[in-house]
Amino acid sequence: MSEEILKVEDLKTYFDVTKGLLSKKQIVKAVDGVSFTIYKNETFGLVGESGCGKSTLGRTIVKIYDPTGGKIEYKQKDITKIKGAELKQFRKSVQMIFQDPYASLNSRMTVGEIIREPMEIHHIYDTSEERDNRVRELLNIVGLKADHIRRYPHEFSGGQRQRIGIARTLALNPDFIVCDEPISALDVSIQAQVINLLEKIQKEMGISYLFIAHDLSMVKHISDRIGVMYLGNLVEVGPSDDVYHNPLHPYTKALLSAVPVPDPKLAKSKKRIVLEGELPSPINPPSGCRFRTRCPNATERCAKERPGMVQVGQRQVACFLYEK
Amino acid sequence: MMDENVKLTPDMFEKLPDSEKNNEQIAVEAKTYLQDAWNRFKKNKLALIGLVFLTIMILYAILGPILSQYSYDQQNLNLQHQLPSAAHWFGTDKFGRDIFVRVAYGARISLAIGFSAAAINLLIGITYGGIAGYFGGKVDMLMMRFVDIIYSMPDMLYVILIMLILGDNPFLAIIIGISITAWVNMARQVRTQVMTLKQQEFSLAAFVLGASRKRILFKHLIINCMGPIIVSVTLMVPSAIFTEAFLSFVGIGINAPQASWGTLANEARQLLERYPIETIWPLAAICLTMLSLNFIGDGLGDALDPKKK
Numbered sequence: 001m002s003e004e005i006l007k008v009e010d011l012k013t014y015f016d017v018t019k020g021l022l023s024k025k026q027i028v029k030a031v032d033g034v035s036f037t038i039y040k041n042e043t044f045g046l047v048g049e050s051g052c053g054k055s056t057l058g059r060t061i062v063k064i065y066d067p068t069g070g071k072i073e074y075k076q077k078d079i080t081k082i083k084g085a086e087l088k089q090f091r092k093s094v095q096m097i098f099q100d101p102y103a104s105l106n107s108r109m110t111v112g113e114i115i116r117e118p119m120e121i122h123h124i125y126d127t128s129e130e131r132d133n134r135v136r137e138l139l140n141i142v143g144l145k146a147d148h149i150r151r152y153p154h155e156f157s158g159g160q161r162q163r164i165g166i167a168r169t170l171a172l173n174p175d176f177i178v179c180d181e182p183i184s185a186l187d188v189s190i191q192a193q194v195i196n197l198l199e200k201i202q203k204e205m206g207i208s209y210l211f212i213a214h215d216l217s218m219v220k221h222i223s224d225r226i227g228v229m230y231l232g233n234l235v236e237v238g239p240s241d242d243v244y245h246n247p248l249h250p251y252t253k254a255l256l257s258a259v260p261v262p263d264p265k266l267a268k269s270k271k272r273i274v275l276e277g278e279l280p281s282p283i284n285p286p287s288g289c290r291f292r293t294r295c296p297n298a299t300e301r302c303a304k305e306r307p308g309m310v311q312v313g314q315r316q317v318a319c320f321l322y323e324k
Numbered sequence: 325m326m327d328e329n330v331k332l333t334p335d336m337f338e339k340l341p342d343s344e345k346n347n348e349q350i351a352v353e354a355k356t357y358l359q360d361a362w363n364r365f366k367k368n369k370l371a372l373i374g375l376v377f378l379t380i381m382i383l384y385a386i387l388g389p390i391l392s393q394y395s396y397d398q399q400n401l402n403l404q405h406q407l408p409s410a411a412h413w414f415g416t417d418k419f420g421r422d423i424f425v426r427v428a429y430g431a432r433i434s435l436a437i438g439f440s441a442a443a444i445n446l447l448i449g450i451t452y453g454g455i456a457g458y459f460g461g462k463v464d465m466l467m468m469r470f471v472d473i474i475y476s477m478p479d480m481l482y483v484i485l486i487m488l489i490l491g492d493n494p495f496l497a498i499i500i501g502i503s504i505t506a507w508v509n510m511a512r513q514v515r516t517q518v519m520t521l522k523q524q525e526f527s528l529a530a531f532v533l534g535a536s537r538k539r540i541l542f543k544h545l546i547i548n549c550m551g552p553i554i555v556s557v558t559l560m561v562p563s564a565i566f567t568e569a570f571l572s573f574v575g576i577g578i579n580a581p582q583a584s585w586g587t588l589a590n591e592a593r594q595l596l597e598r599y600p601i602e603t604i605w606p607l608a609a610i611c612l613t614m615l616s617l618n619f620i621g622d623g624l625g626d627a628l629d630p631k632k633k
Binding site: 106172 | 357524525529530531533534536539544547548
């Protein structure tokens with residue numbers, strides 16, 4: 001593949017959730033040692049059940065949260081600790097699309113003000129006339145009408161609001177966008193529209209995506225490569241077709257067996273792997289492999305050691321089963 | 325998802341006719357924020373009545389003493405305790421002073437105290453509460469403990485102490501005295517609101533866009549808690565008027581012969597049994613002003629929220 005745009009190495013994001021002054025220190029290890037690379041013009045899908053840390057990972061990458069440890073490289077430059085002008089430059093280049101289109105737009109601002117804001121912050125264009133023209137242009141790109149400029153967000157439907165959110169991120173001409181479950185709050189028919197819009201924008205503007213979702217089939221559709229997360233760890237990374245059709249990690253297998261198949265004949269023949277137990281708490285995760293408490297293939301070794309990433313063909317899997 | 329075997333080809337689709345392209349058009353004409361707010365405000369009849377009455381009261385306060393032939397301290401001992409007449413619309417008091425002019429003069433002082441105290445509270449309360457709520461953590465902890473200290477002492481104590489220090493300027497003393505404690509409630513309210521709002525995605529979005537803290541705090545967070553803030557400001561005006569009335573009523577407020585609604589009520593109270601009508605004017609002014617401010621506050625809270633149509 002082409003050059004890398006984002007490289008994450010052993011990234012850790014912990015949150016202190018200690019209550020009161022005297023109680024025992026409690027730390028949520030939301031992201032605990034994740035490494036992966038995203039290449040230019042690529043869509044990297046990130047899946048996992050709720051609470052596995054995928055949104056935290058996305059938010060750490062756009063620097064809403066400060067990482068506890070590890071390194072983030074953007075365009076070959078370490079951005080883990082940047083500040084001031086450098087950070088502002090980074091913000092211009094890396095943007096985020098949010099999950100809930102009802103919460104991600106300020107309800108007291110008109111659509112025009114919302115889309116104009118990033119240009120005001122970064123002093124793009126000198127006159128408000130030029131900015132307004134750009135806003136109209138952006139509204140057109142995302143499939144809204146230029147005369148929506150003076151409307152308020154509550155006058156739009158969920159899908160339209162998500163389009164406004166997309167127009168806002170595009171105002172800065174970013175090279176990399178983190179999409180944090182951008183379609184999970186939308187209806188199915190609208191999901192397809194928004195996905196198509198994201199794909200069209202990618203093709204036209206050459207943007208790379210980190211696409212976070214919990215709907216595997218949607219992620220497979222849009223992504224070039226997929227990463228599967230479980231309890232703060234990445235368990236499998238690989239090209240999306242490979243991961244989807246031939247999962248290696250026991251967790252990925254279980255996750256994929258839960259994807260509904262539209263053909264009833266096929267569905268009958270499909271064996272569903274049902275995982276035992278609950279997702280363990282990230283405050284006190286299991287020792288060794290995080291997945292061992294629910295894994296059908298767990299051995300004694302899994303409790304003692306934490307499996308590293310093993311290269312299998314084009315794929316990486318964090319499981320002892322594939323070690324030679 | 326779709327079955328892998330179904331192949332979609334371009335000839336299976338047809339182009340949307342031009343006539344259907346405008347389906348997403350919103351028919352209502354776009355208005356500016358203030359026009360919109362005014363339209364919503366107008367629909368609330370009580371709020372409108374309140375606004376009309378408050379306007380009349382303000383005009384009365386400004387024009388009453390100018391247009392009247394009497395002044396607030398002009399005595400006429402031949403005309404003590406007159407009933408309302410063509411010459412003295414509200415009658416006269418124990419020194420024969422015209423009550424119509426004195427109530428208008430009292431309105432000047434009472435309204436000035438009410439509005440300036442509310443404005444100071446608004447300014448300090450929003451800034452202080454906003455900063456505490458937005459930064460959170462240790463900053464918030466320190467700032468709120470300071471608020472707790474102020475809150476733990478009875479506010480009348482401050483007012484009286486400040487009155488003693490600034491005794492020769494009771495008007496200023498009352499405004500400072502009321503403002504020094506009343507912003508605390510506003511600060512707490514703003515802080516709670518800001519704390520919930522800052523977790524919302526629109527505030528995170530502004531952060532990711534690179535907006536400065538000042539911009540996020542004022543353009544995104546505080547503007548979104550403006551509804552409850554406006555309501556509590558309009559409630560603060562009557563509360564300041566009332567505090568002033570109370571202070572004057574117990575005799576430590578505005579000095580005679582100046583008059584506020586509180587001193588007027590107090591003077592009239594002493595002769596309540598013989599001349600009850602003299603108490604009605606200042607009391608009616610206080611009650612009606614407070615009532616209309618409450619109505620206005622209520623209406624503004626709804627009007628400033630674009631989601632409420």
